[in-house]
Amino acid sequence: MSKKLLLGIIVILIITNIASLTFWNSEEQPSGSEEDEGGPAINTKEPVATIGEDEITYENWMSSLRSNHGEKQLKTLIDHRVVNQMANDKGIEIDEKVIDREVSMLTAMQGVMTEEEYDKAQEGWREDIRYRYQLEMLLTEGTEIPEGDLQSHYQTYGNQYNVTPSMQLSHIVVEDEETANKVKEELDSGASFDMLAQEYSIDEETRDNGGYMGYIFTTSQFFPNGYKEKVAEMDEHSYGNPFAVGNNYAIVYLHKSLPAIDFTYDEMKPYVKSELAMHELDQTLTADPLWDELDIEWVYGE
Template identity: 35%
Template sequence: MGKKQMWWVIAGLIGFNIFTLLFFLGRPLSGADDEAVATIGNESITREDWLQEIEASHGKDILSALVDEKVVEQLAGKYNIEIPKEEIDRELLMIKTIYRTYDGQTADDKQLRRQVKHQLALEELLTRDVVVKEEDLKAFYDQNSGSFNIPPSYHVSQIVVKTKEAANETIKELEQGSSFAALAMERSIDEFSANKGGDLGFVSEADGRLDRSMIEHVQNLKVATWSKPVKSAEGYSILFVHEQIPGKKYSYDEVKSEIRRQLALEQMDMPASAKPFWDEADVDWFYGDTEN
């Protein structure tokens, strides 16, 4: 699973950057092209300046990603490739809980689901003619079954302060309506999470990122609630649970298609790219060549 895990880390980061840029590039101009998006003293940066810089720096990558998406969509239709909802749901859970490339600040479920569906359809296209023996699929599952298990996981944020008094004061402010993320950035002494509004992403007892006593407090919290002050190595922590995911063990039949794609790609020894299909899809684009 390591090879695929690495792909997801890279693809998640690239995908987020591309789709974020697509969002900004796709926004309609809300006025003249010289609308200011930033001012520095008496000088300003216009929306046109901004978008031109984005296009110059990232335009080819963004357009290439859009072409790839359409190529995969069209050829998946041509070859009757459909990705079951259950497979997309499973990959989303894996990304959240095991690969941890997702948190509430970097991508929403709709965007991530779109990327997952695209990637699985691409893998099916690339490997549709590759034969993998049933015994090889079963052997891989037997040797790696633990990799297909999702531990109970929790999307957690924290605020860490030095004293119990400071923790109680923070809780009072939360009860009065203050933002958890804002308070974490303002006063948490854990710099790593404070910079992200206290967000730790998804944690589990298995990954060891929180000690057992902290995990026990998290397990007893309802979603969208915070804890009382919890003694920690740095002082006192206030924990907040955004989402809980129950543990899940996937059977061989549930992950057989995923294993087939993975072993087929390893046999082919090639990157999971849509570029080999551009000619078949008759791509003609702004940058001319299709050897992108």
């Protein structure tokens, strides 16, 4: 399944879950049309699908959503509101640098993403990361961890909190300058980089995957010689001019560049403390214990 198709399915599921919550307390089928932002207009009086002469009504659809996803989705929304409200009341803020670190790690786990896909994914990631750290701090509030234990943990694992700079690259390697210039002209005319890689590249390890090399640490011995200097001059989501690589020529595409992110002990101390406290309390990362501290009523009971 392609990433675009998978992303489309996820978007549709999100839209339908939101729709189920919007009409949660309706006792009779709504009339007229509804339109989700970025989604199709829905006439609630008409079937949402037909299979031959068989019809699936809007009411069938909403009932199924409520039965299969409603409680879980509503609880997730409540959990996030609970944590957000309590964190605001207690002044618990998460350093954007810490969130940047987590976003960088998540980004490095992805394949090729367009700039639009990355921006959309990053927005959700940042919200989830902030929620997780705030939840940890709320659950471990009041738990004391000796300073010596914090320093010892950081001295042992401190480097793991840092992010090593890396670049997400694709390349097309050809035998001579003439072929390289021909490929560059086709790229300039709008040809697909990955299709040209499959057609022209002599690098057997990446050719069948459109020249994709993945994320490579800039400090790694596996970062190709001569590439770093050329890529440093490029913008993300762009390719450069052909250049000599040994006896061959290469054209490199820079998908994404992830900078270094380094932390001091003082910067990471609050997060190390909540991490160790979660372990000491043997606490599951759930907002359930926080519900008792707020006045919460919902359709599934107290």
